[in-house]
Amino acid sequence: QQQVKQSPQSLIVQKGGISIINCAYENTAFDYFPWYQQFPGKGPALLIAIRPDVSEKKEGRFTISFNKSAKQFSLHIMDSQPGDSATYFCAASIGDTSGSRLTFGEGTQLTVNP
Amino acid sequence: GAVVSQHPSWVICKSGTSVKIECRSLDFQATTMFWYRQFPKQSLMLMATSNEGSKATYEQGVEKDKFLINHASLTLSTLTVTSAHPEDSSFYICSASSRTSNYGYTFGSGTRLTVV
Numbered sequence: 647q648q649q650v651k652q653s654p655q656s657l658i659v660q661k662g663g664i665s666i667i668n669c670a671y672e673n674t675a676f677d678y679f680p681w682y683q684q685f686p687g688k689g690p691a692l693l694i695a696i697r698p699d700v701s702e703k704k705e706g707r708f709t710i711s712f713n714k715s716a717k718q719f720s721l722h723i724m725d726s727q728p729g730d731s732a733t734y735f736c737a738a739s740i741g742d743t744s745g746s747r748l749t750f751g752e753g754t755q756l757t758v759n760p
Numbered sequence: 761g762a763v764v765s766q767h768p769s770w771v772i773c774k775s776g777t778s779v780k781i782e783c784r785s786l787d788f789q790a791t792t793m794f795w796y797r798q799f800p801k802q803s804l805m806l807m808a809t810s811n812e813g814s815k816a817t818y819e820q821g822v823e824k825d826k827f828l829i830n831h832a833s834l835t836l837s838t839l840t841v842t843s844a845h846p847e848d849s850s851f852y853i854c855s856a857s858s859r860t861s862n863y864g865y866t867f868g869s870g871t872r873l874t875v876v
Contacts, residue, residue: 680864689766689853689867690804735803739865745792745811745857748865750803 650738652751659758665723667754669736672717676738680748681710681721684733693734694721726758762788764856766868773844773875781839781871783854790856793837794865795829798851810837844875 651670659665669679677698682690696703696710696719703710709722723730736751763786773779783793792811796804808824810816810831818824826848828840837856841848854868 678864682867687851687870687872689855689870691867692864695864745809745859747794747806747809748855753801753803755801 650736650749650751652736652754654754655752656755657757659726659756661726661728661758661760663726663758665726665730665756665758666720667734667736667756668718668720669738669751670716670718671738671749673738673740673749674717675740676749678739678741679710679712679719680737680739681708682735682737684735684753690735723756726756728758728760731756731758762856762858762866764790764854764866764868766854766871768871769869770872771874773873775845775875776843778840778842779844779873781841781852781854781873783837783839783856783868785835785856785858785866788856788858788866789834790837791834791859792857793829793831794855794857795827795837795839796853796855798853798870800851804853807839841873844873846875849873849875 680695681693683693684690694705694708698714707724712719734754737748739748740746765784767782795807807822808816808818812834816829831837853870855865857865
């Protein structure tokens with residue numbers, strides 16, 4: 647019930663290409679879906695987040711697509727750059743200010759080749 | 761934006777000694793702190809959750825006497841690894857959330873602990 651499944655485990659994309667990472671969740675009580683970017687030796691940093699009342703959110707080159715009926719959400723990175731090479735984690739929680747825990751996906755190692 | 765300062769960024773200690781890791785929320789009141797452990801190429805594993813002024817709630821399998829968490833104020837939480845052993849070597853990350861702000865979850869920069 648608390649799992650968030652993320653795929654692929656690793657992804658190699660050419661510079662300028664589109665990176666797509668997918669996540670699926672089970673708990674229908676989840677109502678906050680953030681994506682985090684983590685560089686080696688650093689803590690995760692919030693990239694973009696979405697709530698289930700919208701199906702898509704775009705911030706710059708980053709877009710979240712959300713399918714409530716399928717219980718899936720994905721991250722699209724347009725015009726991928728070598729600087730985007732990092733590990734990406736999807737997550738889900740019930741609320742984001744109530745102190746409830748984040749449930750993380752397994753992570754995707756993205757490599758963008760120049 | 762919200763900032764969580766975590767120190768030290770790395771520490772090497774001898775087996776059997778204790779190590780304290782600090783996390784401070786710099787510009788907001790952290791009503792809840794989360795402590796994670798992360799092994800190489802793996803996801804974040806929640807160790808414990810603490811609310812200000814209350815005892816921490818530990819995840820199953822996490823030894824509360826070994827990983828002491830203190831959250832005595834709205835801006836500071838500490839994790840003390842007691843009697844550290846080489847198997848405790850890992851990357852420890854804190855995260856803070858607040859009921860009074862809209863910042864969601866803010867993560868510290870992490871602490872690399874190496875026990876020799």
